[in-house]
Amino acid sequence: MARALTTYVCQSCGATYGRWQGKCESCGAWNTIAEESLAATGVGGAPVKGGKAGGGKTKGRAFALAGLDGASEQAPRTETQVGELDRVFGGGLVRGSVILLGGDPGIGKSTLLIQASARLARMVHRVVYISGEEAVDQVRLRAERLGLTASPVELAAETNVEDIVATLAEGPAPRLVVIDSIQTMWTDTVESAPGTVSQVRSAAQVLIRYAKKSGAAVILVGHVTKDGQIAGPRVVEHMVDAVMSFEGEGGHHFRILRSVKNRFGPTDEIGVFEMTGKGLREVPNPSELFLAGRDLGAPGTAVFAGMEGTRPVLVEIQALVAASTLGTPRRAVVGWDPQRLSMVLAVLDAHCGVRLGGHDVYLNVAGGLRIAEPAADLAVAAALVSSLSGAVLPSDAVHFGEISLSGAVRPVAQAAARLKEARKLGFVRAVVPEIARGEQAESGLTVQAVTHLSTLVADIAASGVGRAKPKAVAGE
Numbered sequence: 001m002a003r004a005l006t007t008y009v010c011q012s013c014g015a016t017y018g019r020w021q022g023k024c025e026s027c028g029a030w031n032t033i034a035e036e037s038l039a040a041t042g043v044g045g046a047p048v049k050g051g052k053a054g055g056g057k058t059k060g061r062a063f064a065l066a067g068l069d070g071a072s073e074q075a076p077r078t079e080t081q082v083g084e085l086d087r088v089f090g091g092g093l094v095r096g097s098v099i100l101l102g103g104d105p106g107i108g109k110s111t112l113l114i115q116a117s118a119r120l121a122r123m124v125h126r127v128v129y130i131s132g133e134e135a136v137d138q139v140r141l142r143a144e145r146l147g148l149t150a151s152p153v154e155l156a157a158e159t160n161v162e163d164i165v166a167t168l169a170e171g172p173a174p175r176l177v178v179i180d181s182i183q184t185m186w187t188d189t190v191e192s193a194p195g196t197v198s199q200v201r202s203a204a205q206v207l208i209r210y211a212k213k214s215g216a217a218v219i220l221v222g223h224v225t226k227d228g229q230i231a232g233p234r235v236v237e238h239m240v241d242a243v244m245s246f247e248g249e250g251g252h253h254f255r256i257l258r259s260v261k262n263r264f265g266p267t268d269e270i271g272v273f274e275m276t277g278k279g280l281r282e283v284p285n286p287s288e289l290f291l292a293g294r295d296l297g298a299p300g301t302a303v304f305a306g307m308e309g310t311r312p313v314l315v316e317i318q319a320l321v322a323a324s325t326l327g328t329p330r331r332a333v334v335g336w337d338p339q340r341l342s343m344v345l346a347v348l349d350a351h352c353g354v355r356l357g358g359h360d361v362y363l364n365v366a367g368g369l370r371i372a373e374p375a376a377d378l379a380v381a382a383a384l385v386s387s388l389s390g391a392v393l394p395s396d397a398v399h400f401g402e403i404s405l406s407g408a409v410r411p412v413a414q415a416a417a418r419l420k421e422a423r424k425l426g427f428v429r430a431v432v433p434e435i436a437r438g439e440q441a442e443s444g445l446t447v448q449a450v451t452h453l454s455t456l457v458a459d460i461a462a463s464g465v466g467r468a469k470p471k472a473v474a475g476e
C-alpha cells in the first residue's frame with residue numbers, strides 16, 4: 001500500500017497536515033510547518049522499529065498488577081541540596097521522574113543544573129551531566145569558574161539517546177541525569193533532523209522510558225521561543241512529570257524558577273536566585289531583594305504583601321499616571337495582568353470618582369517579579385491614586401486586598417502570613433480588608449481595615465492636601 005511517507009508537522013504545536021501550508025490552523029503560528037518522515041513514527045508519534053505500524057508481536061504479555069500500599073525500596077525523594085530548587089520540586093527529586101526545565105537562552109539553566117549536579121554528587125550520589133550543546137571542556141571551564149571541580153559529576157558531550165541510555169545502563173542507576181538540551185538530542189528510529197517535533201518527541205520518549213525503568217530522575221533542558229513557549233517540546237510537556245520555567249527580566253540579576261506543572265508537588269511555589277560572578281546564589285528571603293533600593297518619598301509606589309505558594313513575598317508596586325496627548329491613552333503593565341489593571345481603573349472611575357480616561361497609566365512590579373494574585377488590587381489602586389494625586393504613601397505600610405467590581409474590598413487568603421512577613425521586615429502599618437481581630441492583634445501592626453475602595457482614595461487624597469502641587473483627584 002503506497003502511502004506518502006512524509007507528513008507536515010507544525011514545529012510549534014505538533015499538529016500534522018497532509019500538505020505544506022504557511023499557517024498552522026491549530027496554534028496560529030506562521031512558517032512553523034516542516035516536512036517530516038512518517039516512516040519511523042507510529043500512530044500517536046510512538047516510534048515503531050522497522051517503520052511498520054502494528055508489525056511484530058500480536059499477542060500481549062501479561063504483567064503483574066500492584067497495590068497502592070506497596071513499599072518502594074528507596075526513599076522516594078532526593079534533596080538536591082539547593083534549597084530553592086527543592087522547594088519548587090516539592091521537596092526534592094522524585095525517583096524516576098522526568099522534569100522539563102525551560103527558559104530563554106542565557107538565563108542560566110546550564111549554570112543552575114551544573115551547580116545542582118555538583119551538590120548532589122558531593123552527597124555520594126551518582127550524577128551524570130550530558131551536554132549536547134557544549135563540549136566537555138566548556139562545561140569543565142564553567143565548573144572551574146564556579147569552584148565545582150572537586151565534585152564527582154560524570155560528564156559527556158553526546159546527542160544520540162540510544163548511546164546515552166546504553167552508557168547510563170552501565171554501572172548503578174544515577175540519582176540524576178541532566179540532558180542539556182532536549183532539542184539537540186536525536187534517536188536512530190526517526191529520520192528527521194534533531195530539533196524537529198518528531199525527533200524531540202521520540203528522544204524524550206526514550207529518556208522517559210529510561211527514567212521510569214531505572215528510577216533515575218531526569219532533567220531535560222528545553223529552549224524557549226520568543227513568545228515564551230518551550231520550542232518544539234510543547235509536545236513533550238504532557239509526557240513529563242513536571243515542567244519548570246526559569247525566568248528573569250532583562251537587566252535584573254535575579255532569576256525565578258517557577259513550576260508550571262508538577263505531578264509530585266505544588267505549582268505555585270517559586271525559587272529565587274541571583275546571578276552573580278560566581279554562579280547562581282540562592283535567595284532565601286526574596287522580600288529583601290525585591291524591596292532593595294526602594295525610592296522612599298516618591299508618590300506612586302505601594303508595597304504589596306503577596307504570597308508565592310506558601311511563602312510571603314513583599315514587593316513594590318510602582319505606578320505612573322501622566323496626562324496623555326493621545327486619543328487613546330497608553331496602558332503599559334510589567335509584571336501584572338493588564339486586564340486586572342483595566343478593571344481596577346474602571347472601579348476607580350465608576351465608584352471613587354478617580355478619572356484616568358485622559359491619562360497614560362504605567363504600572364510596574366519592581367524587581368522583575370510577576371504577580372498573578374488578585375490580592376494585589378488594593379496596592380495597585382493605592383499606587384495609582386498616589387501617583388495621580390502626588391500624595392506619598394507612608395513608606396512603612398503594606399497593602400493587600402482584592403477589589404470587587406462594586407468597589408468593595410474583599411478579604412484574601414493567608415492574611416496572617418502576609419502581616420507576619422511585613423512585621424519581620426520592619427513595616428508597622430497595614431492597609432487591608434476586614435480581618436479577624438485575633439489576627440490583627442497577633443500581627444503587631446497597626447491595621448487599617450478598608451471595606452470600600454472609596455475610603456482608601458479619600459484617605460490618600462486627604463494626606464496629599466497642602467502639598468505644593470497636588471494634582472486634582474476628581475470628586476474632591
Ligand code: TYD
Pocket residue numbers: 103104105106107108109110111112142145146275276277278279280
Ligand atoms: P547559562 O547557564 O549558559 O544559560 P542557559 O544554559 O540558560 O543558556 O548562563 C549563561 C549566562 O550566565 C551568561 O550570560 C553569563 C552568566 N553567568 C554569570 O553571570 N555568572 C556565572 O558564574 C556564570 C557561570 C554565568
Ligand code: MG
Pocket residue numbers: 109110111133180
Ligand atoms: Mg545552556
